[in-house]
Amino acid sequence: xxxxxxxxxxxxxxxxxxxxxxxxxxxxxxxxxxxxxxxxxxxxxxxxxxxxxxxxxxxxxxxxxxxxxxxxxxxxxxxxxxxxxxxxxxxxxxxxxxxxxxxxxxxxxxxxxxxxxxxxxxxxxxxxxxxxxxxxxxxxxxxxxxxxxxxxxxxxxxxxxxxxxxxxxxxxxxxxxxxxxxxxxxxxxxxxxxxxxxxxxxxxxxxxxxxxxxxxxxxxxxxxxxxxxxxxxxxxxxxx
Ligand SMILES: Nc1ncnc2c1ncn2[C@@H]1O[C@H](COP(=O)(O)OP(=O)(O)OP(=O)(O)O)[C@@H](O)[C@H]1O
Ligand SMILES: [Mg+2]
Numbered sequence: 073x074x075x076x077x078x079x080x081x082x083x084x085x086x087x088x089x090x091x092x093x094x095x096x097x098x099x100x101x102x103x104x105x106x107x108x109x110x111x112x113x114x115x116x117x118x119x120x121x122x123x124x125x126x127x128x129x130x131x132x133x134x135x136x137x138x139x140x141x142x143x144x145x146x147x148x149x150x151x152x153x154x155x156x157x158x159x160x161x162x163x164x165x166x167x168x169x170x171x172x173x174x175x176x177x178x179x180x181x182x183x184x185x186x187x188x189x190x191x192x193x194x195x196x197x198x199x200x201x202x203x204x205x206x207x208x209x210x211x212x213x214x215x216x217x218x219x220x221x222x223x224x225x226x227x228x229x230x231x232x233x234x235x236x237x238x239x240x241x242x243x244x245x246x247x248x249x250x251x252x253x254x255x256x257x258x259x260x261x262x263x264x265x266x267x268x269x270x271x272x273x274x275x276x277x278x279x280x281x282x283x284x285x286x287x288x289x290x291x292x293x294x295x296x297x298x299x300x301x302x303x304x305x306x307x308x309x310x311x312x
Contacts, residue, residue, distance in 0.1 A: 073098045073257045074119065074150075074226055079128035081118050088114045090281040091128070096226065096257040101248070103260045103268040103289070105302050106278035112261045113155060115278070116228050119259070120152040121145040132226065149225030153215050155234065161204035165195050168203050168214055172221030181221070188217040191250060209240030216247060227251065228259040233267065245271055265302040269293045277302065 074096040082088040088111045096102045106112050117123040119130055121142035129138045137145055160168050169188060170181065189196040192213045198206060206214060212232055219227060232248065233241040241264065249271045252258065262268035269275055272289035277298060285298065292298045 073133060074259070075131040076115070076119065077129050077131065079115070079118055079125045079130065081114060081123055081125040087126075088281050089118070089125070092278070092281070092283055094276055094283065096259050098225075098257050099252070099254045100273045101252055101258040101260060101271055103262060103265075103272040103275040104278060105262060105265040105268060105275060105292075105298075107301075108263075109280075110278045111281045112278060113230055116152055116154075116230055116259070116261060119228065120150060122152075146222070149223070150228070151219045151222050151224035151226070152228040153219050153230065153232065155230040159203045159206075159211050159214050159218065161202065163203055164200050165203065165206070165214060166199040168218050169195070169199075169221050172218030184221050184223060188220050191220070191247065192217050207240075208236050209243060212236065212240070212244050213247065216244075216251070220251070224256060226257045226259065228261075230261045231263060232260070233262065233264050241267065265298070266293070269298075 076092055076094040079089050079092045080087060092115060104112050104115065114123065118125050121137065121140055121144070124139055129136055131137065132148060132150060137148065160171060163171070169185060194210055195214060195217050198210065203211065203214060229248070232244050236244060245267050248258065248260065260268055260272065269289045269292050274288055275286065275292045276283050277285040277292065285292065285295065287295065
């Protein structure tokens with residue numbers, strides 16, 4: 073579904089990504105783990121068309137999408153939930169959800185709304201409430217719901233658990249697991265590597281702009297290097 077080939081990208085003179093290869097197949101949850109500043113967000117920006125790579129290419133459903141403007145990429149079915157919960161605070165829950173469907177040509181919105189409300193009953197209850205008055209966890213659910221309204225084929229999430237209390241983190245991960253279906257691919261960037269690897273089919277570890285390890289979620293979780301670098305070694309094992 074998505075193939076990233078030898079991508080190099082950065083900001084001005086600063087090169088961040090140094091030849092990244094990555095793949096997401098339809099129906100898969102793939103996670104990208106790495107330390108702060110490794111280049112995770114930068115890679116998502118390249119795939120979403122927000123940032124142009126200086127080398128390499130991005131292929132989606134067999135078509136080269138490198139350097140296509142980001143609104144066109146959204147139309148192709150690639151949706152990115154950016155870091156820090158991109159919801160519209162001064163709009164109600166319902167308005168936020170309808171905005172999510174803005175780019176999809178299908179004008180019958182009651183069906184996708186039903187899907188979202190079934191998955192997130194809290195959003196049905198709160199549909200008239202302003203986005204900013206939702207709790208952190210509810211705002212994350214709204215961001216997921218809003219993205220679902222656009223019926224994405226490839227769903228990318230940048231740190232969806234950031235800043236959430238542990239109980240909400242579990243809830244968000246459970247919902248991401250529920251989103252998994254044969255039709256969509258999910259690319260999940262997470263600091264919470266343990267949780268991400270638990271729900272992922274496959275994962276990649278990125279270090280200063282290079283992919284250093286890849287494998288199934290299970291393989292990476294039991295990998296010693298991953299445990300040391302991303303799961304906090306033995307100490308980390310007690311956490312969850
Ligand atoms: N707009 C920008 N201008 C200049 N440098 C940037 C910009 N955005 C990111 N960088 C730099 O690029 C590098 C990679 O940043 P990126 O945001 O991709 O990291 P990340 O892996 O997502 O980290 P985190 O886990 O902290 O979110 C960092 O050194 C960062 O300072
Ligand atoms: Mg980031």
